Amino acid sequence: MKTTLLVPTLNEIDGMREVMPKVKTEWVDQILIVDGQSTDGTAEYARSRGYDVVVQKKKGLRFAYIEGLEQAVGDVIITFSPDGNSDPERIPALVGKMKEGYDMVIVSRYTGGAKSYDDDFITGPANWIYTSLLNFLFKSNYTDACVMFRAWKKGLFYAFELDKDKTYAFEEKILFTTMGCEQLFSIRCAKAKLKCADIPGDEPRRLGGQRKLQLFRWGTGMLYETFRDYLFWKYEKGS
Numbered sequence: 514m515k516t517t518l519l520v521p522t523l524n525e526i527d528g529m530r531e532v533m534p535k536v537k538t539e540w541v542d543q544i545l546i547v548d549g550q551s552t553d554g555t556a557e558y559a560r561s562r563g564y565d566v567v568v569q570k571k572k573g574l575r576f577a578y579i580e581g582l583e584q585a586v587g588d589v590i591i592t593f594s595p596d597g598n599s600d601p602e603r604i605p606a607l608v609g610k611m612k613e614g615y616d617m618v619i620v621s622r623y624t625g626g627a628k629s630y631d632d633d634f635i636t637g638p639a640n641w642i643y644t645s646l647l648n649f650l651f652k653s654n655y656t657d658a659c660v661m662f663r664a665w666k667k668g669l670f671y672a673f674e675l676d677k678d679k680t681y682a683f684e685e686k687i688l689f690t691t692m693g694c695e696q697l698f699s700i701r702c703a704k705a706k707l708k709c710a711d712i713p714g715d716e717p718r719r720l721g722g723q724r725k726l727q728l729f730r731w732g733t734g735m736l737y738e739t740f741r742d743y744l745f746w747k748y749e750k751g752s
Contacts, residue, residue, distance in 0.1 A: 522546055535602070543585065548569065582676075607663075619657055624711050631717070643735065665702075689730070
């Protein structure tokens with residue numbers, strides 16, 4: 514099993530300097546930085562440390578995944594935030610759990626005594642409500658359905674059509690935004706009844722940069738995707 518640590522960045526130089534030296538190269542087979550056209554030296558710093566670097570042509574977190582996967586050597590992808598929110602010490606546990614045969618493993622902020630130090634009075638309850646909704650509709654057992662820090666089999670990204678514009682076309686047109694895909698990974702793994710697990714991991718406070726959360730737009734889009742997939746989406750095995 515080869516693993517790629519996929520690290521999307523956009524003006525994250527402070528976090529990169531603090532967090533990435535804590536990531537040991539022997540933990541994964543590849544550290545791939547996908548930079549969203551930063552202007553603060555993030556990409557240059559990544560190259561100076563010898564990481565593989567892809568500069569995005571199209572902006573948005575989803576496109577970081579799409580363009581990054583083209584250069585990823587791993588058949589397992591770990592998506593990791595370098596802004597301080599992802600604890601690098603959880604990477605070996607994440608890799609180890611995937612080796613047990615799971616399709617997706619999430620580093621949960623809300624299980625096993627883990628805690629988010631970056632949540633506020635809106636995001637904490639919103640995450641709980643949304644995760645509870647997914648569990649109710651799809652009979653899943655998630656404790657954290659939205660977090661970026663997770664590992665998944667690369668082939669699922671394409672099997673779930675997360676690389677296709679049509680998957681997000683309606684909600685993006687109505688809400689004038691670019692949707693992420695973490696919630697759809699959770700939804701579609703659950704509906705396909707794939708083997709998933711959560712492991713505990715704190716979410717530290719972010720270091721520098723700007724929070725990019727669009728709470729209303731993304732929240733509305735996620736609710737639309739949830740009920741659309743509940744009613745209509747089907748997993749075609751072997752696709």
